[in-house]
Amino acid sequence: MADGLTDLDLLATFLEIHRSGSLTAAAARRGLTQPAVSGQLARLEKHLGQPLFVRGSRGVTPTPRADELARRVGQHVDQLRTALDPEPGLDGxxxxxxxxxxxxxxxxxxxxxxxxxxxxxxxxxxxxxxxxxxxxxxxxxxxxxxxxxxxxxxxxxxxxEEFLLVGPPLLARTVDPDLLARDPARALEHLPLVAYSDDLPIIRRYWRSEFGRRPRATTAMTVPDLRGVLAAVIAGAGVSALPRYLAEPALAAGSVEQLHHPEVPPLNxxxxxxxxxxxxxxxxxxxxxxxxxxxxx
CATH class of the missing domain: 3.40.190.10 (Periplasmic binding protein-like II)
Structure with missing residues (x-):
């Protein structure tokens, strides 16, 4: 590998992946993009000559070599990062x-x-x-x-926050692509909704922003937690509008698909x-x- 500071960065990224079980979560904790985290992991694996994680639809699973490396370097890397941190201490x-x-x-x-x-x-x-x-x-x-x-x-x-309209692949297949291009609200109105609350706050905002009307579809499930909304969508209960930071891992895994692609996505x-x-x-x-x-x- 390169100089010592770079080695420390690679090991720090490795530890965040090992502790969180997710490249996306590790990127958030390190303040990096997911491609940057993937690149650092690839460099470390190349140096060691063997893979450290097995990729899956729900994240990554450490190999025995990764578990051993985490045990050996975890405490030392944490101490070094603290010692090298130029920021002053805080209290309160x-x-x-x-x-x-x-x-x-x-x-x-x-x-x-x-x-x-x-x-x-x-x-x-x-x-x-x-x-x-x-x-x-x-x-x-x-x-x-x-x-x-x-x-x-x-x-x-x-x-x-950028909001995406997502649904499970089986429901996505029921959307007529020609009608979606001409009249997206009509093309999507047969799809059941999974909502955050009874007044459909996020879904209603998406429909008004993109289609100029309220949604007409029935609500199949109401879940007062967006992570639960995503789980219900993945399971096939319906479609929903969700922030990108929640939906993106499921999109990357193929568990959901983006149903509508606006030129300018709704933001909050x-x-x-x-x-x-x-x-x-x-x-x-x-x-x-x-x-x-x-x-x-």
Whole structure:
């Protein structure tokens, strides 16, 4: 391999893949693109002369050689990364709230490096309105909000969620491609929906943005968690509109297909929100989140 710092980077990426069981999750934790993570893994495997993971539809499975390597280098790599980190130490606890899906898949892995600098987190999952009310009441310090907050808060745009309309392959085969090109809303209206809630917030927004009308299809299942919505779609219950960061692994695995390809996909801005005077710990969290390359969400 190349110089020592590059060796450390490759091993750090390997450990994130081993610990998460996913190239996508490792990329999020390392702040890299998935192709960059795949390339680093390939370099390490080439150097060792043997594969470290077996690729599957639900992620990667470590080989015995990978398990052995993780046991040997894990603690040492963590210590070296901490020692080489030029950032100063932090102290305090930050109470942060956000949507369970985004925080679980992208937010918490992004915040994990701050714990190595001494910061502690209390995490609250919830809907944007409830979390902003808690922030106003002083019960939270930071909120990652999917809606722009009203006056009285400090809101900084963080990144944009891109929404995709996806369905299982068997249902995708029932869509008439010619009708889809002429009248997509009509071509899709026979497909059952899997919704986040009874008022179809994400699906309704997609239909109004792309088709200029409300969806007419029946709702087969309502699941109050987007990860559950995706699981139901994969199982064949229906179709749904989901953020790219959730749908992309299933798309790559072939578990779902994108049913509609708009010229400009529907976007929703995520904000990092604070209120009133902030502490150095809160400022460090906001700066860390703002400086991160979130890639395509």
């Amino acid at each position: 606890t930050v109470r942060i709230g956000g949507a369970a899906e985004f925080l679980t898949v992208r937010g918490l892995p992004a915040l994990a490096p701050l714990t190595r600098r001494g910061l502690r987190f209390d995490v609250v999952f919830g809907l944007a309105g409830d979390l902003l009310a808690s922030l106003r009441a002083g019960q939270l310090d930071v909120v990652l909000s999917s809606v722009r907050p009203p006056a009285g808060f400090t809101a900084i745009p963080l990144t944009d 801005t995520l904000y990092v929100v604070t209120r009133g005077a902030t502490t150095p710990a809160v400022d460090a969290v906001v700066d860390h989140l703002r400086s991160r390359d979130w890639g395509g969400l």
